[in-house]
Amino acid sequence: MSTEELKSPPQVPRKELPPTYQRNGPAPEWEAPLETGRKPTNIKLGAFAGASTTLTNRFNRLIPPHKKYFGRSRRVFLICLGILFLALLALIIGLAVGLGHKKQHRNLPLPNGAKTYTGDLTYYGPGLGACGTDSNDNSAIVSISHFVFDAVQKGSNPNANPLCFRKIRAQRQYKGGLHSVDLTVVDRCTGCEPNDLDVSPGMFAKLADPDQGRVTVTWAWL
Numbered sequence: 001m002s003t004e005e006l007k008s009p010p011q012v013p014r015k016e017l018p019p020t021y022q023r024n025g026p027a028p029e030w031e032a033p034l035e036t037g038r039k040p041t042n043i044k045l046g047a048f049a050g051a052s053t054t055l056t057n058r059f060n061r062l063i064p065p066h067k068k069y070f071g072r073s074r075r076v077f078l079i080c081l082g083i084l085f086l087a088l089l090a091l092i093i094g095l096a097v098g099l100g101h102k103k104q105h106r107n108l109p110l111p112n113g114a115k116t117y118t119g120d121l122t123y124y125g126p127g128l129g130a131c132g133t134d135s136n137d138n139s140a141i142v143s144i145s146h147f148v149f150d151a152v153q154k155g156s157n158p159n160a161n162p163l164c165f166r167k168i169r170a171q172r173q174y175k176g177g178l179h180s181v182d183l184t185v186v187d188r189c190t191g192c193e194p195n196d197l198d199v200s201p202g203m204f205a206k207l208a209d210p211d212q213g214r215v216t217v218t219w220a221w222l
Contacts, residue, residue, distance in 0.1 A: 108148050108194050111166060111221035119195030121170065121217035123204035129187030131164035138202035142168055143187035147194045158188065167222035170197055172207050172215065181206050182222065 063069075069077035109117040124143065126135035135141045144163065152162050163185050171180035181203050189198040197219060201210060208215040 108151050109221075110148065110151065111163070114220065116218055116220045117195045118216060118218050119193060119197060121172070121204065121207060121215050122192075122196070122198050122213065123201045123210070124189075124198050126187070126200050130158040131161065131186045132159035133186050135186055135200060137200050139186075139200050140181060140183050140203055141186045141200055142170070142183035142203070143189040143192070143198040144168075144185055145192035145194045145196055146188050146190045147192075149188040168197070168219055169222050170199070170203075170207065170217050170219040172217050174207055179207050 063074055063078075065074050067074065072080070109115070126137065126139055126141060128134050129141070129143065130149065149158075149161060149163060154160070154162070158164075166185045168183045168185065169180055170183060171178055173179075181199075183197075183199060183203060187198075189196065192198055197217060204210055207217065
């Protein structure tokens with residue numbers, strides 16, 4: 001063996017790597033190809049995060065979390081404060097609704113005095129009324145406006161309405177003289193305004209010509 005052969009190390013043949021592990025080889029199958037022509041979307045939350053942190057710091061300075069409020073922790077104190085606010089809001093709304101309801105009652109023709117009202121007079125075909133009684137075309141009955149009827153309704157039974165069977169005197173000039181009829185409330189008129197009356201055909205004929213269908217009438221509670 002020569003001297004040169006002794007100095008040089010033995011040559012070990014290189015083993016070729018599979019294509020998937022070669023440095024400059026094709027990309028592995030699991031690697032998604034990069035899209036070209038699209039820029040990554042950067043969502044900047046710095047301003048929102050900063051504003052939230054500022055509000056939190058201000059709130060903590062106003063109501064420090066480590067202090068006690070009326071002997072309670074801040075969390076319990078804030079819950080009680082929220083409940084108190086909701087109760088106060090409900091009270092204000094209830095008072096506003098109640099005042100509006102009372103104001104509406106003051107403007108309705110309710111039997112609370114000897115006041116005289118003027119409205120339209122019409123007639124309809126009577127039958128079983130809201131007060132629970134049957135009537136016919138010649139009955140001395142009247143159907144009052146649903147605004148008035150409902151204003152004093154208590155409970156769900158219309159038969160127990162305080163205005164049922166109350167008396168009304170209606171009058172108007174007819175055939176050269178003043179004619180009047182006394183009527184009993186037995187029904188609720190859904191198409192009537194507060195001052196309107198809806199009577200039986202026989203009662204209408206005593207105050208006006210039935211062919212007119214609608215006339216002006218003056219009336220009062222008895």
